[in-house]
Amino acid sequence: MAEPGALGGGSPIGTPAWRDRLAARLGALPPAGGRRLALGQVVRAPDGERSWTVVAGGGAPAAVHDGVTHAEVCLVASLDAAELLASGTSAADLLADGRLKVRGDGDALVEGHEALAHLAAALRGDDGTGDGDGDGDGTGEGR
DSSP: OOOTTSTTSOOOTTSHHHHHHHHHHHHHSOOOOSSOEEEEEEEEETTEEEEEEEEEETTEEEEEEESSTTOSEEEEEEHHHHHHHHTTOOHHHHHHTTSEEEEEOHHHHHHTHHHHHHHHHHHHTSOSSSSSSSSSSSSSSOO
16 A cells, blocks of 8 residues: 555655656646635654645646745645645544644635645546546546
């Protein structure tokens, strides 16, 4: 079984190699519509803080940037909570448990729901149809 949040590559969440795989997956998806969102993520890991920003939506290609300087809103979590989030645990559950914090413009999260769905598809490794096989047909049966 792959490490939670590892995007199938074995690198810990938020490391440069992990972010490169996330960027590749985002780049393989068609651009998300809706509002353009710059979502920062800060992970507090034992080896230090890891931070990056995903910019998606608005019909333009998504991108991953180092740091959170230009993020509208940031999700802040421990490494354990970030791994849970990346592997599909509900952000609402993590927020309710106090394991996930939001900094910045919280309304941007609601307005950027299409960009968030795009990011979730990249983390799942699918094409956004929700079937998880990446072929775009929505059947879940693969190619």
